[in-house]
Amino acid sequence: MKLDWTDEETEFRAALRASIQTNARPGWTLDDRDMPEPADVEAVKRFCAALGEDGFLTPHWPRAYGGREASPWEQLIISEETWRAGEPRGGQYMNTNWIGPALMAHGTSDQQAQYLTPITKGEVNWCQGFSEPDAGSDLAALRCRAVRDGDTYVVNGQKVWTSYAHAAEYCFLLVRTDPDSPKREGNTILLVPMATPGIEVREIPNPYAHHLIHEILFTDVIVPVSCRLGDENRGWDIVRNALANERVGIARHAHSEHVLDRTVSDATNHGVDVDDPSVADTLGMAYAWCEAARAMNYVAVAERISDPHGSRPMAAVSRSITGPMEREVAWACQEVLGDQALAGGTEADRQVVTGTTAMIAAGAYEVQLDLIGRLCLDLPRGK
Amino acid sequence: MDLQLSVEQQLLDDSLRAMFGDHAGLDRARAMAGSIDRDLVTRLDDNGFLDVCAEAGPIEAILVAERASEAVAAAPIVARVLVGPLAGFTDLPPLVGLVGSADGLVRYAGHCDAYLVLDGDEARLASRDDVDVEPVQSRSAYPMGRVRVRRSESMGPGSGHPLRRAWQVGIAAETGAMSLAAVEFASRHVRDRHQFGRPIGSFQAVQHRLARSYSMAQATRWLARRGAWHHSDEYHTAAAATFACLTARETYDNTHQVVGGIGVTSEYGMTEWTMRLLALHAELGGRRAHARRVAQSRQRLG
Numbered sequence: 001m002k003l004d005w006t007d008e009e010t011e012f013r014a015a016l017r018a019s020i021q022t023n024a025r026p027g028w029t030l031d032d033r034d035m036p037e038p039a040d041v042e043a044v045k046r047f048c049a050a051l052g053e054d055g056f057l058t059p060h061w062p063r064a065y066g067g068r069e070a071s072p073w074e075q076l077i078i079s080e081e082t083w084r085a086g087e088p089r090g091g092q093y094m095n096t097n098w099i100g101p102a103l104m105a106h107g108t109s110d111q112q113a114q115y116l117t118p119i120t121k122g123e124v125n126w127c128q129g130f131s132e133p134d135a136g137s138d139l140a141a142l143r144c145r146a147v148r149d150g151d152t153y154v155v156n157g158q159k160v161w162t163s164y165a166h167a168a169e170y171c172f173l174l175v176r177t178d179p180d181s182p183k184r185e186g187n188t189i190l191l192v193p194m195a196t197p198g199i200e201v202r203e204i205p206n207p208y209a210h211h212l213i214h215e216i217l218f219t220d221v222i223v224p225v226s227c228r229l230g231d232e233n234r235g236w237d238i239v240r241n242a243l244a245n246e247r248v249g250i251a252r253h254a255h256s257e258h259v260l261d262r263t264v265s266d267a268t269n270h271g272v273d274v275d276d277p278s279v280a281d282t283l284g285m286a287y288a289w290c291e292a293a294r295a296m297n298y299v300a301v302a303e304r305i306s307d308p309h310g311s312r313p314m315a316a317v318s319r320s321i322t323g324p325m326e327r328e329v330a331w332a333c334q335e336v337l338g339d340q341a342l343a344g345g346t347e348a349d350r351q352v353v354t355g356t357t358a359m360i361a362a363g364a365y366e367v368q369l370d371l372i373g374r375l376c377l378d379l380p381r382g383k
Numbered sequence: 384m385d386l387q388l389s390v391e392q393q394l395l396d397d398s399l400r401a402m403f404g405d406h407a408g409l410d411r412a413r414a415m416a417g418s419i420d421r422d423l424v425t426r427l428d429d430n431g432f433l434d435v436c437a438e439a440g441p442i443e444a445i446l447v448a449e450r451a452s453e454a455v456a457a458a459p460i461v462a463r464v465l466v467g468p469l470a471g472f473t474d475l476p477p478l479v480g481l482v483g484s485a486d487g488l489v490r491y492a493g494h495c496d497a498y499l500v501l502d503g504d505e506a507r508l509a510s511r512d513d514v515d516v517e518p519v520q521s522r523s524a525y526p527m528g529r530v531r532v533r534r535s536e537s538m539g540p541g542s543g544h545p546l547r548r549a550w551q552v553g554i555a556a557e558t559g560a561m562s563l564a565a566v567e568f569a570s571r572h573v574r575d576r577h578q579f580g581r582p583i584g585s586f587q588a589v590q591h592r593l594a595r596s597y598s599m600a601q602a603t604r605w606l607a608r609r610g611a612w613h614h615s616d617e618y619h620t621a622a623a624a625t626f627a628c629l630t631a632r633e634t635y636d637n638t639h640q641v642v643g644g645i646g647v648t649s650e651y652g653m654t655e656w657t658m659r660l661l662a663l664h665a666e667l668g669g670r671r672a673h674a675r676r677v678a679q680s681r682q683r684l685g
């Protein structure tokens with residue numbers, strides 16, 4: 001056990017940080033990650049292209065696909081440094097973390113040729129079309145239908161809460177192809193160009209952020225069979241794997257820590273005595289939560305290295321610390337800044353968004369606790 | 384970064400588990416009530432386990448601390464194996480106590496050969512002959528007392544900081560391991576205990592309490608390991624102790640709640656862990672004192 005970064009890892013981080021500094025749009029924040037304006041979409045693409053040029057977009061990918069098989073620790077460092085900078089990759093972290101790998105594992109050579117290179121060049125945004133109005137935590141209850149018609153599928157239905165849908169060129173879409181089979185069977189993945197006629201994206205209004213969430217309506221959308229990923233009715237396994245990759249090593253702690261640092265300086269500017277014992281107590285607790293989230297994030301990465309095909313209980317443990325950490329940090333900022341926290345545009349204000357959504361998006365907190373009960377504590381299933 | 388135990392560390396951990404399995408544990412802890420397990424400490428000493436920090440490193444020392452704590456070993460092993468060496472003390476006798484303030488309560492007071500004393504910015508060493516001990520009755524499962532130091536040797540100006548940091552790591556190591564053991568104990572209970580025609584562990588309300596404690600205990604364990612590795616970094620050590628206090632409280636509340644009435648009896652045994660968690664939660668000023676140090680050290684870093 002060595003709880004230090006190696007010299008190579010430290011150099012990697014420094015070079016990456018310099019690249020982010022050079023290439024990210026000045027003043028980038030987590031709000032911009034949702035790409036509310038067309039200029040933000042372009043900024044994300046420019047940034048990812050530059051990151052790719054510098055070798056920091058997909059270094060963990062296999063050599064055959066343009067990577068250099070960098071370690072999962074380097075992948076984590078990328079996540080730490082990009083989150084710290086407000087994630088200037090926008091939604092493209094999905095491309096590199098799990099959409100690309102899913103294409104490598106299940107795609108045809110034509111699909112790989114078509115989709116992977118644009119990802120490595122940062123040219124493309126994808127969105128994840130899984131959740132539906134009646135299929136959230138119980139994702140297997142999805143109903144969005146794809147009916148085979150010769151060499152095409154005809155898709156009808158609705159996806160909801162979709163991030164980045166307004167900016168995406170493609171949707172990684174989970175559809176039901178066999179409504180009569182059991183819930184986890186009969187589902188298929190389609191790689192759907194968002195420009196296809198019959199697709200309508202609507203922003204869902206909310207008081208948190210512009211273009212945070214969307215719904216996608218599919219009306220008689222014709223998708224060629226060549227856009228299917230993997231076998232028909234075998235989509236669930238792909239999704240399960242994709243979600244496992246999606247949920248490990250997202251370094252939210254790096255951003256939250258930065259939010260606390262900024263809040264301390266904002267508070268000082270507003271005359272708050274941050275050395276006051278009760279203020280320091282609140283801040284110290286929140287920082288301790290960030291460190292706890294960091295520690296378990298690292299454990300989850302180590303588990304991924306040592307047991308890549310196992311049930312990965314530490315991934316659930318990590319997420320069950322990270323979600324509450326976001327909330328603790330959000331409330332700490334509110335407490336420390338008082339009414340000043342309500343002024344838009346501060347990190348404290350933005351933290352309300354992630355503090356609210358982190359325990360819901362990408363799988364509810366309670367589902368993680370269920371997993372821990374089963375995988376770590378051997379507790380019996382409920383009725 | 385490498386979080387796996389090396390082959391040697393794994394072997395050490397296996398032998399520690401076997402030793403504490405044979406010579407410590409719940410029954411032994413109950414038998415030792417209010418006393419100190421000298422036999423166990425002698426055995427550890429004879430096997431060279433008390434000096435692993437100097438001979439192998441902080442991770443090895445923390446492995447001893449973890450195994451001793453989960454097995455509710457009735458002796459101040461963590462102070463001797465981890466805290467003293469990390470704070471720079473060498474040639475310590477087998478039984479050492481930790482004194483945080485002039486009138487603070489000290490675990491195993493009156494049973495130790497020497498005391499490491501945190502005196503403001505200074506660390507001091509006092510032998511048993513140089514202190515007066517006033518025993519204090521406590522439900523905390525430790526023999527407690529106030530230690531008044533008459534004579535002591537200073538470790539030099541500034542030496543208090545390493546001692547406090549090492550102590551914070553010790554608190555976290557003990558809390559993480561004890562919390563994991565308490566959660567495991569409570570999990571066994573809820574698997575076996577039936578109400579409403581089903582194991583109470585099948586109720587999600589029960590599962591989630593234990594799962595939450597388990598996660599926090601895991602985080603505390605890893606914060607303690609990181610704290611031991613980076614023991615000269617106050618941000619790490621204070622964060623570990625702060626989170627340990629949160630975990631101690633969460634585990635205390637959740638394990639008692641799900642075990643129900645039997646959990647509060649001496650006979651059942653769970654209080655061997657929870658009462659110790661209560662003491663750890665309070666040591667060195669408790670959660671607020673640690674949290675303030677986190678905030679202060681972060682500002683210094685900034």
Ligand SMILES: Cc1cc2nc3c(=O)[nH]c(=O)nc-3n(C[C@H](O)[C@H](O)[C@H](O)COP(=O)(O)OP(=O)(O)OC[C@H]3O[C@@H](n4cnc5c(N)ncnc54)[C@H](O)[C@@H]3O)c2cc1C
Nearest residue numbers: 128129130131136137161162163357360361362363364366
């Ligand atoms: C900001 C944001 C972005 C998102 N982005 C995407 C995206 O890009 N693509 C996509 O497909 N989806 C996305 N989602 C959807 C997300 O995956 C779902 O919100 C999540 O899976 C929960 O589903 P739900 O909202 O339908 O809540 P429900 O399933 O209705 O659950 C509501 C609440 O009930 C409780 N609950 C649910 N199940 C259980 C259980 N088994 N035991 C105990 N309690 C339970 C939990 O407290 C949960 O929060 C996003 C969501 C948010 C908030």
